[in-house]
Amino acid sequence: MNQQQIITTMKTKTKAVILTAALSSIFALTGCGQEDLKSDLANNPNEIKNEMSVNAIVPLANCVAPGWASQNGGTTGGGTAAETTVSTYAQLKSAIENTAVKVIKVTGTITITARLSFQDQSGKTIYGASGAKLVSTNQTKDGSGIINIKRCNNIIIRNLIFEGPGAYDTDGWDNAILDDCRNVWIDHCEFRDGVDGNFDIKNKSDFVTVSYTKFHYLKAPKPGGSGGTDDHRFSNLIGSSDGATADAGKLNVTFVRCWWGPGCRERMPRVRYGKIHILNSYFNSSVSNKCIAAGVQANILVERNVFENVKEPINLMTGYTAVTQTGNSFVNVTGNTSGSGNAFTPPYSVNKLNASDVKSDVTAKAGATLSGNICDTL
Secondary structure, eight states, X not given: OOHHHHHHHHHXXXXXHHHHHHHHHHHHHHOSSHHHHHHHHHHOHHHHHHHHXXXXXXXXXXXXXXXXGGSTTOOXXXXXXXXXXXXXXXXXXXXXXXXXXXXXXXXXXXXXXXXEEEESOEEEEEEEOTTOEEEOOOOSTTTOOSEEEESOEEEEEESOEEEOSOOBOSSOOOSEEEESOEEEEEESOEEEOOSSOSEEEETTOEEEEEESXXXXXXXXXXOOOTTXXXXXXXXXXXXXXXXXXGGTTOOOEEEESOEEOTTOOBOSSEEXXXXXXXXXXXXXXXXXXXXXXXXXXXXXXXXXXXXXXXXXXXXXXXXXXXXXEESOEEESOBSOOOOBSOOOOOSSOOOOOOHHHHHHHHHHHSSSOSSSSOEEOO
């Protein structure tokens, strides 16, 4: 080995030591999901290095929720508390119901035999290891749905796939529901094939952010349900009814870098009452009937999104407050693309992509694309 080769080898080893030291610092601070990160480092050191520089991974102790979830004291979930690993329905149910458990790591595929009830808790994180999935096969009115989150505060749900049996209008349950909750961050999740819907937010819930999350349908809708709609691939509802007047001043939600993908028919989302910020998201369902729908007292800021091959990007219903669309890209769309009135000004700051960069970013990163409980900034 000549002198130049020796110098090059020394430089390479030095860089490896520095990278390992940096990651070790992250491991020490995060507490949760360390095994996933260490495994990725061993198998894909160059990939991890690239992700660190591009995605700005930060320790969980310093993780800050974006958007509305940053308000009202912020959203930290279970933070760096010790984690409980679950791989069966019984283990998951027990960990969710145990108020002393603050961080739950889900592994593998868990079949949901009865809808999970997550109620009256605060400061908790539920996250999935790579590929973790919660699956329901029940399409009945009373037995459908995966999880009902009710009267909870300061909650993080991250890197999980929620898979339902397909849309069927029986007035059943969504894959997941937020009911009277505050400060919730849904991050890097995937919701697909819900019976009534994929993910709904209702009943005075507030200070919610949904980031890098994918909504779609892979299964054909089942016709003939008692609700009367043969194709109920209606993804996201914010506010359960026009008569729920207690929602006024609540239901403040940020959707940032989300993907309403193939199969979504309507409700992307359908909004009542809340101040909703839809930022840097991608809509490309060719079966869409309408995308964003503004209902009673809806106040919506539609900013720097991409609508591609969809119908009715913005549907202005009766009684909305205001819809502002700014900086969006509309590609091969039909129907209304205009807003009306001046929507609210968000009380927070968030990094914004140009519309030209949204599609590539969202399609690469939205969904359960992390290796565990990892905080990557926008």
